[in-house]
Amino acid sequence: MKVLHVVTGLAAGGAERQLHLLLRHLPDRHHCEVATLTNPGTVAEALRADGFAVHELDMRGNRDLAVLPRLTRLIRSRRYQAVHTHLYRAGLYGRLAARLAGVRTVLATEHSLHPGVIEGRPAGRGVRALYLAAERLGRTTVAVSGQVAATLHDWGVPPHRVHLLPNGIDAAGYAVPARTRAAVRARLGLPERAFTVGAVGRLVPGKRFEVLVEAVAALAARPGPDTRLLLVGEGPERAALEAQAARAGVAAVFTGERDDVPELLAAMDVLAAPSTEETFGLTVLEALAAGLPVLRTACPALDALGPDAAPAAHRLPSTAGAYTEALDGLRAAPPRRLPPPPAVHHYDIARIAAELADLYDRLGPARTAPPRPAALRA
Template sequence: MTARVLQVITGLGIGGAEQQLRLLLRHLPARYRCEVLTLTNPGPVAEGLRADGVPVSCLEMGGNRDLAALPRLVAHIRRGGYDLVHAHLYRACVYGRLAARLAGVPAVATEHSLGAREIEGRPLTRGVRALYLASERLGAATAAVSPTVAGRLGDWGVPPGRIRTVPNGIDARRFAFDPAARRRLRAELRLPDGVFTVAGVGRLVAGKRFDALVEAVAALPGAVLLLAGDGPERTALRAQAARLGAAERIRLLGAREDVPELLAAADLFVSASREEAFGLAVVEALAAGLPVLHGPCPAVDDLPGDHAPGARSLGECPAAGLTAALRTAAAAGPRRLPPPPAVAHYDIARSADLLAELYAHTLGGARPPRVPRPTRTRTPVPVERAARR
């Protein structure tokens, strides 16, 4: 039996949650016909979804407090005749679960970014937590991307019976080491043979601690940093590299689609984040056969130690020993490792199967009562039209 599912997400710029949504939709069983509604920012991932054949619309929401967007979202859900709403990221979870309840459609959500101290860069204030918990009760279940996040949700007061663990996943074949890709990209980036090259991937925000990585690489004579990603810290990181006299060795590459090739070109991967809800880039680096240095990373920390032998933890304060760890790695020289068991554990097909089970369980339960239709409201704009505005 076919079910129509509306995926509601805060934005579709290049980010971990956005890319994960696209990958999951490629692997969900065909009986789930999915469409995507982004509240704002129909960015590059929207174009990728459309290229995959997934319909994408934009609600053109003005901000967190644009309450006028709620009736438009309710109307969109009703008009689409969806059987299920799946919300992603904080704002979409709050508005999406409420709109689904008002439209009389069951909802689930995925918690992608709940850290110990913040969620999507927001400090975990009493108000943020209260609003999250109030909206969580309106859905049928919340999927956590790691056991660590599941534990945090339970500590917040979400009943254990409402929490499902659906880990992030990767397409390991896409990240398998390719010597030809290594030679090609190193030539493109003018990296001579023998230059020790460190890779970092992620949104350029303070919590990722790329400033610590820049400082550590700058202190290692001759080493080069390839940093893929964009965000508000980009200008500050560029200025830091210049101040340290390492502007030529710190390569800020911006948001890129060729992360597998970037990992092939590198000799070491580093994640110096203060905290992560999962740590997807670490798993991708392990799939590429790279040695990895990481801070708190549930994707690795939640598994037995022998599942990721190429990953070395830098502890709770990853910036402290990072320079010394880089020196040790550089002295050991470039090496490629076989993909560890952690990579198979996070296969995207397995994650899609777990999500399909959650959908089936939710749709098999009682649907919430329908409520009277609101007055007619503005239709969300198709993403291709919104992008032209």
């Protein structure tokens, strides 16, 4: 089947990186291309490097209706048999364009939905009504966690239209050589023996990275090893976080948007995730695959499995005090890499991608598709 994935943007966020990972592991019987409404960032570059076609639609704002006929023409001209949307804006425009183009197999993945909040933004009655109107234009909404599925039900999406399919992780991609740690630290200007607290994610209010800056400031003021903060990601809160770190005297490295997350995780001693609004917790699983101890607040992926699935991931309230105390305990122990816990294997990307391929088969007729990009057939 020839499938077009429509996504709002391709900056290095969790949903965008998950889309790239899924496409790399989807069985060959489905040929996929990607259309991005706006912001073709580092994930677009990575997709093209892997041989996937990425179509840029140059949308200039949420109400740029000119993108709709452009997307409709793209779907018609390239004769896609299915359209799969990702993120709110792409769900609105992508499902409507697919219907206008005559495509019957239309589905969407809901990556980030909470009661009253979608993708970190308030979702009032107007947003919810628009969301539900667009949802009816498709056949299925894929929920990445039980929490998302429950919220969809609360919003009024019938259960038979929701398919639960969690995110996946390629554990092998995080098993980087031990020597990588020293090399990455040298490039970032981090001392080899400094206790480095890491975090990965979009720099937006919902991630609560300001809690982490405060916690590291308190930790650095205590007797003990040199302590640094490594924050991987980009977003509107960057300037405020940099200013907060400077005022508090925190030695922090802000990397901006990066596509070498496995190598950056190798430079950390612990990953901290104080967000209270996660719908899955992909970064937590990535850190566990990299062998890091993890301090986290919200992670539905682990909550669904129980404590034995990831003993090195400790759940904390999202307060600076709680993170300071937990980090202080980890700082006293020698750094070491841990084996991936059962949770990492449970969310194996090959299994998740195979289930998505089966879903495509059920929703639409299987047909001969163009060959997969040569870069991925090795």
